[in-house]
Amino acid sequence: VSGADAHGLSAEEALIARYFAPIARHPGALGLADDCAFYAPPAGHELVLKADAIVGSVHFFPDDPADLVAKKALRVNLSDLAAKGAGPAGFLLSLALPAGTEERWLEAFARGLKEDAEAFACPLFGGDTVRSPGPVMVSVAVFGIVPAGRMLRRGAAQAGDVVMVTGTIGDAVLGLRVRQWDVPEAVALDEAASEELVGRYRLPRPRTALAHALREHARAGMDVSDGLVGDLAKLCRASGVSADIEVSRVPLSAPARAFVAADSAALTAMLTGGDDYEVLFTLAPERVAAMEAAAAEAGVPVTAIGRIVGGAAPPRFVGADGKALQFARTAFSHF
């Protein structure tokens, strides 16, 4: 609680004007100088809506760089939009800060947020900043746009569809272990490899560039945020189908391959851990070539890892020995 400065602004208004107004470049945001913002989707389009929060000591480390915390908070939401075939339009932010948060933390946070708001063409439309007796919490509500009726669903997969994923799977969960010094001695990662894995944990890469191609070619889609095994199970359940996945075809990064070569048990964690922020999607076999071409043009690697099959059984992840892997837990859950 404080008084007003020379311009009659409260400290809270001054903070907003200094750090957040420069990120609010859409005319409807009114420079964050009003209580609400306004927005109309382009003709023939509808909004795609998502809210996801990240919490200090849960989703990131309290000493993670503040600019990366801001980017992660925005990107986990942008990842969802991309997987739904939607382009970003804007976001709202609720930021809870513990007492004693330093000015330079906030400065770095706002810098990171601004960089990504610009990089992803997703301006800030409003929000609030509150003191909290708890850890930093960054709640983002993002809205994107798609042509009306064209949002990709979880529940539209059909038996016979090819199952594909973007990028590589399991890096983030390994990055978290590196960050926690929880790496078996047999795993000899050089500095670059360690940094690559930690980077995947800290900073998701939303597949925004693939949104249009997904809308054109995919049948069902969702992002992989709680682990490939559990997220594919969700997609299958919503679609009333099952899937056969060849584990050997699941794309792994070079550091992840080195990790698994020395610690084969890590593979289960990689398939069931969270924070991948890749897109999992299915499409008719005759669309695969067109999708691969569109993905190459968008600069996003895509890999076929198996097939959608009929039935209500959980998806099978089949190893090199032809046997299905058994998972003690299939996904990250907060509860």
Place this chain on the structure above:
Amino acid sequence: VSGADAHGLSAEEALIARYFAPIARHPGALGLADDCAFYAPPAGHELVLKADAIVGSVHFFPDDPADLVAKKALRVNLSDLAAKGAGPAGFLLSLALPAGTEERWLEAFARGLKEDAEAFACPLFGGDTVRSPGPVMVSVAVFGIVPAGRMLRRGAAQAGDVVMVTGTIGDAVLGLRVRQWDVPEAVALDEAASEELVGRYRLPRPRTALAHALREHARAGMDVSDGLVGDLAKLCRASGVSADIEVSRVPLSAPARAFVAADSAALTAMLTGGDDYEVLFTLAPERVAAMEAAAAEAGVPVTAIGRIVGGAAPPRFVGADGKALQFARTAFSHF
């Protein structure tokens, strides 16, 4: 972290299905069974966007009834929509819960949220629930609709406008003092009066019913959430004007009048404290009669408290003695 239940649902999915899916009645919410929701405003309309969070031990007491916590979180946002002349369309929710949150707390929270989502025709479109090492935090991002270009602004007041407020001012800040046992002995409140004041702190009354009339008749508007003095200063600054307010015309409830009669110092706190969630608006003098008629029809009391005047000075709050009150601080600020 836990496994899956008999239906293959994670505990988090089961929680969403049980408590939150029944509040997600809009078809675009897809029963919360997808990653995102979709929404299109009616033709000729645009969205009005707002996000505001409430935090345990900051905006409510940890032992406040959970249904009221849920309602407060939604209502502080609905209040903003109403003051902008917008009708509610839906909301997103990010809920952070400390470990050990009891099932019955969550049940009551969801019950309160459902009651208000229905009462205000503002269904849930999505969100997330996370464990937090901190207090309960409820982040709501709400979206409403207005005819395109018709959102009421802060910055549109003109010299000569009449300044009006809805309801009564200062009850919530007194309710907080009652709740904190911070009431001078001379103030003899009976139980009903105490409950009325505490109720105003706990449960805002968004002036949704007045949104249409505000759009029709008001020139500038905002909700009073950080204190009348500071919020009017914001409106004046945004409009490039000043205001003369007669303190004796500021509407007070019967319990508040009794409080002030015994503790005249309370008046300053009531004018500068927060949590009123009334609407502050200005309109041309010739519109006052029509506004009063429309407000009466909507069942919302409105009171003229002064005039917009030219100049850049802070608004003057003139007492019965003809002198302007001096305020050490003008509004609640978290920073």
